[in-house]
Amino acid sequence: MEYILIFISAIFVNNIVLSQFLGICPFLGVSKKVETAKGMGLAVTFVLVIATIVTYLLQIWVLNPFGLQYLQTIVFILVIAALVQMVEIVLKKLSPSLYQALGVFLPLITTNCCILGVAILVANGTYNGQGLEPNLLTGIIYALATALGFALALIVFAGLREQLSLVRVPKGVEGMSIALVTAGLLALAFMGFSGIDKGIALFFS
Amino acid sequence: MKKLESSLTNMLLVLTLVSVVAAFLLAYVNNVTSGTIAKINEEALSSGIKSVLNIGADEQIETNEKPVDAFVVYEVSRDGNWVGTAVKSTDKSGFGGDIEVLVGFDAEGNILGYEVLKHAETPGLGARMGEWFRTATSGETKEVSAVSKVFFGKPDPAGSHNIIGRNIGSEGELKVSKDGGDVDAITASTITSRAFLNAVNNAYKVYKGNASDVNSGATTQQ
Amino acid sequence: MNNWKVFLNGLVKENPTFVLLLGMCPTLGTTSSALNGMSMGLATTFVLICSNIVIALLKNLIPDKVRIPAYIVVIASFVTLLQMLMQAYLPSLYASLGLFIPLIVVNCIILGRAEAFAAKNTAIPSLFDGLGMGLGFTWALTLLGAVRELLGTGAVFGFTVLPSSTNMLAFVLAPGAFIVLGYLIAIVNKIKK
Numbered sequence: 001m002e003y004i005l006i007f008i009s010a011i012f013v014n015n016i017v018l019s020q021f022l023g024i025c026p027f028l029g030v031s032k033k034v035e036t037a038k039g040m041g042l043a044v045t046f047v048l049v050i051a052t053i054v055t056y057l058l059q060i061w062v063l064n065p066f067g068l069q070y071l072q073t074i075v076f077i078l079v080i081a082a083l084v085q086m087v088e089i090v091l092k093k094l095s096p097s098l099y100q101a102l103g104v105f106l107p108l109i110t111t112n113c114c115i116l117g118v119a120i121l122v123a124n125g126t127y128n129g130q131g132l133e134p135n136l137l138t139g140i141i142y143a144l145a146t147a148l149g150f151a152l153a154l155i156v157f158a159g160l161r162e163q164l165s166l167v168r169v170p171k172g173v174e175g176m177s178i179a180l181v182t183a184g185l186l187a188l189a190f191m192g193f194s195g196i197d198k199g200i201a202l203f204f205s
Numbered sequence: 206m207k208k209l210e211s212s213l214t215n216m217l218l219v220l221t222l223v224s225v226v227a228a229f230l231l232a233y234v235n236n237v238t239s240g241t242i243a244k245i246n247e248e249a250l251s252s253g254i255k256s257v258l259n260i261g262a263d264e265q266i267e268t269n270e271k272p273v274d275a276f277v278v279y280e281v282s283r284d285g286n287w288v289g290t291a292v293k294s295t296d297k298s299g300f301g302g303d304i305e306v307l308v309g310f311d312a313e314g315n316i317l318g319y320e321v322l323k324h325a326e327t328p329g330l331g332a333r334m335g336e337w338f339r340t341a342t343s344g345e346t347k348e349v350s351a352v353s354k355v356f357f358g359k360p361d362p363a364g365s366h367n368i369i370g371r372n373i374g375s376e377g378e379l380k381v382s383k384d385g386g387d388v389d390a391i392t393a394s395t396i397t398s399r400a401f402l403n404a405v406n407n408a409y410k411v412y413k414g415n416a417s418d419v420n421s422g423a424t425t426q427q
Numbered sequence: 428m429n430n431w432k433v434f435l436n437g438l439v440k441e442n443p444t445f446v447l448l449l450g451m452c453p454t455l456g457t458t459s460s461a462l463n464g465m466s467m468g469l470a471t472t473f474v475l476i477c478s479n480i481v482i483a484l485l486k487n488l489i490p491d492k493v494r495i496p497a498y499i500v501v502i503a504s505f506v507t508l509l510q511m512l513m514q515a516y517l518p519s520l521y522a523s524l525g526l527f528i529p530l531i532v533v534n535c536i537i538l539g540r541a542e543a544f545a546a547k548n549t550a551i552p553s554l555f556d557g558l559g560m561g562l563g564f565t566w567a568l569t570l571l572g573a574v575r576e577l578l579g580t581g582a583v584f585g586f587t588v589l590p591s592s593t594n595m596l597a598f599v600l601a602p603g604a605f606i607v608l609g610y611l612i613a614i615v616n617k618i619k620k
Contacts, residue, residue, distance in 0.1 A: 014301070019601045021456030025535060028451060070235040070511060073529045074227065074503035081496060113452045113533040120529055128302040128325075173613045176448055180609030188602035198298070198396050211490040219489055223497050227504040234511055241515040249518070327600065393596075 001204060003141050005130040005197050010145035012193035014128060016114050017153040018186060023114030027154055028179065030105070032165075037158035041151025043105040044112065045144070047087060051080050051115050052122050052143035056136055059123040076119050081110045118146055130197070157186060254279055257309030257318035258289040276411045289317060294408035299400040301325035304334075306401065308408040314374040319405065331397030338368045338388070338401065365389060368402075373409040378402075430555040437559030443536045444567035445615040450536040453527045454568060455604040461584045464572025465565060466520050467527060470509060472561025474531050475540060477505045479557035482545040498541045499532070506531045536564060567611075574607050575599060 014020060017027045023044070030040045055076050063069055088106045091099040109115060121127040122143060125134030132138045160182050169178050209215050255262055258281055266288070269280040277293040291309045305323035308316060319338065326332045366389040368379060379402045380386020383395055390398035443449045453471065458464040481501050489497045510528050513521040521528065531537065540560055545553040573583050579599030581589035597603050 021452050021601070021604070022530075024451035024455060025449075028448070070231055070507060071228065073507050073510070073532055074231070074500060077499055077503050077532050078496065081499060111533045111535055111538065113530045116533050117526055117530055120526060126302070130297075172617045173609070177609045177613040177616065180605045180612065184602045184605030184609060187605055188597065191597075191600065191602065195300075195396060198300075209488055209490045211492040215490045216493045220493050220497060220500075223485075223489075223500050227500050231504060231507050231511075234508055238511045238515040242511075242518075245515065245518050330596065330600075 001201075002130045002132045005201055006128075006132075006138070006141050007145040007148070008200060009128060009130060009197040010142060011149040011152060012190065013195070013197050015149045015153055015190055016118070016146045017150055018183075018190045020117075022117040023112050023150055026108060026112050027150075027157065027183070028176065030108070031154055031158040031161055031179075034155060034158045034162060036105075037154045038151075039101050040105045040108075041147075041154050043102040043109060044114070044150055045147035046102070047080075047084060047106070047109050048115055048118060048147040048150075049140060049143050050087065051083055051119055052139055053136070054083060055079055055119040056123050056139050072120065072123065073116075076123075077116055080115055080119065084110050114146070114150060118143055130201075153186070153190075157183060160186065253307050253320045253322065254281060254291045254309070257291050257307050257320050259309070259317055260288065273411050276408070278411060287312075290412055292408035292412050293322070294404045294411065296400040296404035296407070298396070298403065299324060299326060300331050300394065300396045301327065304397070304400050304404055306404045306408070308405050308412075310409065310412045313372065314409065314413065315370055315372045316368055316405070316409075318369060321401075326394070326397050331391060331394040333391050333394070334397055334401050337366055337391045337398075340367060366391075368405065373406060374413065378406045430552055433552050434555045434559035437556060437561070437563045438566075439563070441560075442563045442567060442615075443560055444564055444571075445612055447536075447539075448612075449539060450534040450564065452530065453534060454564075454571065455601075455608065457524055457527050458568055458572035458575055458604060459579075459599050460576045461569055461573035463523055464568035464570075467524055468561070468565025468568040470513070470524070470528065471531055471534060471536065471564055472558070473509055474502065474505045475537050475561045475564075476554060476557035478502045478537055479540060479545040479553040480550050481505075482541045483548060483550045483553035486546050494546070495538075498538060502537055502541070503532050536560060571604075571608055571611060574611070575603055578607070579603060 010016070016022050017024065026040055026044070030036050058075060058079065059072070063072060063075065068075075084106055088099075091102065091106075118127075122134070122139040127134070127139075127142050129138045129142065161179060164178065164182060173181070209219065251266075251268065252262060254260075254268060255264070255266065260266060260281070260283070264283065267282050267285075269282070271278045271280065275295060279291040279293070280287065281289050281291060289309055289311050291307050293305065293307050295303055295305045297303050302325040303323065304321065304326070307320045307322055309318045311317050321335045324332065324334070326334065365387065368388060371379065373379060378386075379388050381388055381390040381395060381398050381402065383390060384399070386402075388398070388402060437443065441447055444454055450471070453467050457467040478498070478501050482498055485497075485501070506529060509531070510521075513524075513528065540556060544556045548556070575598045577583050577589065578595050579597070581587055581591055581594050595603075598607065
């Protein structure tokens, strides 16, 4: 039950982009077309889950036992950068079709702050686990749910922007300005989900 | 100076060198600051304990720390005489995650004060709990139109939301008015208020020595 | 004179927030009040200046193919340094900025300036570039924070200026961040033309 709650909370209530402000750069940068948004969403989901597992194990087996917590930021970002490279190489060999779909987005992901952000949250156990103990399984579920929330926000926003490009807007607010206001309204709409996870928890308890 | 070539040895050498220098630098700074950080955390805790027990900031106290399950009980004494007990209590059902509060009790079990140690509630809404539950209300409700409710939020309720001086033992558990209690929830933040009061109720049970009765958060809401 | 131009460039003409649209996560995430926005801006400025200088000094020692990981190590070291110093000497500020301090590492402004400026120039101009870009980021964040704080809580830097009946909470929360930034960019566009 709690696992479902993690999904609902991370996708709708505490959406990583629209309420936590992580991963804004790709959210604004690759949201002009729904097709590219789908690719980016998939690539982020893929890398985020793998990166979370690797960094969590590193934290538990290497950083914590040796008292090296202060190297967390530096180690995590290097691991993520290396991981992205590796995923790129492996994908190219194993699944050229998937590589075709994700290839262009992979290099962009290193500087996507939602990857490092979620990795740090999971490694420190400071994410909202709906009352579950922070361990590897909850961490993976949380990472997956967060990534799906990112993908949802990105695809919905891309849909809005596709429509937006067809209408005439005042000259001053053209481009990024109107896109940001639209994102604000989308965030406002997502606020409507606030508290829904607690409601479902009540319903089933 | 000419730029170094991208040969394998050069690349490995430079990367290793940069990383090693960075690691040593950070280890050194960590060494210097870790003492200060530990001291600050300790001071924050001790000033929190003093504030929830109404003890002056510069008075000398002795604290006896005792973990009970997920709680921590601090028996505080001054010059060898017990003056009060502070309980650190965490509730996992906050709106944004865990809420950690420190609650001070006197010999009769009256709440002397509280301090929110850690939370991730919404600023301007749930985050107001740090002040909300210790301030008396203005006492008057303003009638507002539906339009201004949407744009400017609901006015704060006129009822009581001060929990200082309350006694959970003789008055029963603290509950928000929506759940049939008499504590007004923070405007538009019932979930935060419930979680906060649950943490306070649990702190009281631990203080009374009934740690086995505590509610584990998510199951407490009706 | 040239350094002065480099400095002004980041402050106005190529303002990282309003013109280049870089580093959006901290821009939106930490500006729920003017003070938080300013602190985040200054923290980023510190890292930007330090990493710009060090990278400008080391640029000839770093082979081209490994320059990105090397730059990331330099930047991450300064971020961790800042993190530890803030934890020790400004604990309340550290608590309110939280996760966004380690995330300075992935702020595109810093790696972007390292690539675009520090890797091609000497230490002194790089310092001015870092200072200009950093302060440009800082004033943008402070302005955004001040507007959101004013509309949301009726205060600026904690000083109440509007009665509480005019507070529009949405501006302190997530949607307000997007909307205020959108309109500020529109105003900057208008002024520039």
